[in-house]
Amino acid sequence: MLFQHEYSANFLFTLWKRVRKYGACCSGLTQNVDDLLQSHTARTMLANSEFLVMLNQAATDRVELARLLNISDNQLSYITNVDFGRGLIKCGSTIVPFMNSFPKNTRLYQLMSTKFSEQGGAAQ
Numbered sequence: 001m002l003f004q005h006e007y008s009a010n011f012l013f014t015l016w017k018r019v020r021k022y023g024a025c026c027s028g029l030t031q032n033v034d035d036l037l038q039s040h041t042a043r044t045m046l047a048n049s050e051f052l053v054m055l056n057q058a059a060t061d062r063v064e065l066a067r068l069l070n071i072s073d074n075q076l077s078y079i080t081n082v083d084f085g086r087g088l089i090k091c092g093s094t095i096v097p098f099m100n101s102f103p104k105n106t107r108l109y110q111l112m113s114t115k116f117s118e119q120g121g122a123a124q
Contacts, residue, residue, distance in 0.1 A: 003039035013041050016048075025051070033061040043068060054079050055087040071095060 002008040036042045057079045078097040085100040102109040
């Protein structure tokens with residue numbers, strides 16, 4: 001939503017650059033990469049980010065991410081119709097696949113799950 005308005009998009013862009021200048025890290029999350037990629041400002045921020053985690057992506061999102069981040073067809077297979085906890089990590093110019101699965105009956109799984117239905121249906 002913040003990238004829909006020029007003022008807030010520019011604020012985030014400036015903050016993103018300034019934080020990196022001082023050696024800190026910004027974090028951003030989105031469920032719809034396509035929405036993010038429609039903003040020139042957001043595309044620039046994404047392209048200049050040193051660390052990205054990509055999970056399962058829709059077909060249109062994969063094409064745009066591949067173009068923007070120079071992801072090979074083989075690497076795209078790790079974010080195409082994959083199970084939960086699988087994807088790609090981009091760190092600098094290196095892109096590596098990962099598989100991160102935990103037994104559902106553990107406390108660690110409960111802490112990391114992003115499924116709303118597994119959180120008791122309410123914010124905690």
